[in-house]
Amino acid sequence: MTAAQADIEELSIKAHTLTEALPYIKRFWGKTVVIKYGGNAVSDEPKSLDTFVEDVVLLNFVGIRVVVVHGGGPQIDALLSRLGHASSFVRGLRVTDAETLESVKMVLLGQMNPLLVSRINLHGALGVGVSGADGSMVLCRAISEEHGYVGKVVRVDPSLLENLLQMGRIPVVASIGVDEEAQLYNVNADLVASELAGALKAEKLVFLTNVEGIRGDASDPSTLIRQMKADELKEMLQDNSISGGMIPKANSALLAIERGVASVHLLDGRLPHALLLEVFTDHGIGTMLYA
Numbered sequence: 001m002t003a004a005q006a007d008i009e010e011l012s013i014k015a016h017t018l019t020e021a022l023p024y025i026k027r028f029w030g031k032t033v034v035i036k037y038g039g040n041a042v043s044d045e046p047k048s049l050d051t052f053v054e055d056v057v058l059l060n061f062v063g064i065r066v067v068v069v070h071g072g073g074p075q076i077d078a079l080l081s082r083l084g085h086a087s088s089f090v091r092g093l094r095v096t097d098a099e100t101l102e103s104v105k106m107v108l109l110g111q112m113n114p115l116l117v118s119r120i121n122l123h124g125a126l127g128v129g130v131s132g133a134d135g136s137m138v139l140c141r142a143i144s145e146e147h148g149y150v151g152k153v154v155r156v157d158p159s160l161l162e163n164l165l166q167m168g169r170i171p172v173v174a175s176i177g178v179d180e181e182a183q184l185y186n187v188n189a190d191l192v193a194s195e196l197a198g199a200l201k202a203e204k205l206v207f208l209t210n211v212e213g214i215r216g217d218a219s220d221p222s223t224l225i226r227q228m229k230a231d232e233l234k235e236m237l238q239d240n241s242i243s244g245g246m247i248p249k250a251n252s253a254l255l256a257i258e259r260g261v262a263s264v265h266l267l268d269g270r271l272p273h274a275l276l277l278e279v280f281t282d283h284g285i286g287t288m289l290y291a
């Protein structure tokens with residue numbers, strides 16, 4: 001084989017791989033995909049953030065309207081422990097007093113949000129960081145007395161996101177909400193993602209976390225469920241097969257399905273190009289939930 005023939009062979013494999021994405025690009029072109037990037041999806045491997053960002057930018061470049069909602073739970077834990085401030089969770093939600101709320105704002109608005117926006121913008125000025133308080137997008141009230149400043153979503157106004165998407169931008173949303181008296185709230189990022197996915201009439205909602213999907217047995221990775229109906233997940237919640245941080249995630253996934261999102265995906269965001277593998281293949285790599 002000549003050098004030129006070897007080049008052609010190598011390039012044709014690349015071209016073939018690219019064209020394999022074509023049916024998916026056609027199917028999702030102009031549609032909205034909401035991606036929830038959990039604090040646990042940020043692995044110690046620095047390349048993992050970069051490959052996530054590449055996937056997000058690629059989806060945008062091929063004409064998919066992408067919204068990123070991020071969390072930062074482990075990063076909030078780290079700041080609170082540095083400050084010597086104990087933190088506890090009730091039903092998967094952080095009990096948030098005034099001091100904890102300060103740390104939540106510092107991490108979500110001061111650390112996670114600019115980190116993601118600046119990485120996205122290495123590929124062009126696409127990323128725009130906002131929180132649920134911007135444009136009064138996520139209107140809240142206190143969820144319960146024992147949770148303190150934890151927001152329950154009362155209403156979402158997606159018009160700010162619609163405008164940014166219309167401009168071809170990638171909105172990056174921090175999960176802070178606001179009430180009518182200008183009080184800010186700590187809102188679970190899974191919940192913000194599903195409320196926004198519903199309001200934007202998204203085609204897909206993708207949760208990137210640190211587990212490969214929903215397991216039949218929470219402690220056994222070999223029990224990954226590849227596809228499931230919303231009713232099956234409701235049963236799992238009732239029989240306590242879902243615990244910890246997976247409770248708000250499962251409830252948020254069900255909420256998105258109720259609001260008309262066609263499919264919700266849960267997968268391990270630390271794997272290289274997890275997002276593309278899920279969106280651009282039929283079988284995906286995690287759990288797909290549908291009505």
Ligand SMILES: Nc1ncnc2c1ncn2[C@@H]1O[C@H](COP(=O)(O)OP(=O)(O)O)[C@@H](O)[C@H]1O
Nearest residue numbers: 038039040209211214215218241242243245246
């Ligand atoms: N049935 C289940 N299947 C998978 N994970 C589960 C299940 N029940 C509980 N979990 C736990 O939920 C965790 C994911 O929630 P969480 O850590 O809050 O993620 P994130 O920070 O991405 O929102 C997993 O790491 C796992 O330990």
Ligand SMILES: CC(=O)N[C@@H](CCC(=O)OP(=O)(O)O)C(=O)O
Nearest residue numbers: 038039071072073093094188189
């Ligand atoms: C009320 C509540 O629990 N809020 C979360 C907000 C961040 C979040 O949801 O982060 P992950 O997606 O990384 O878990 C918290 O304080 O940890």
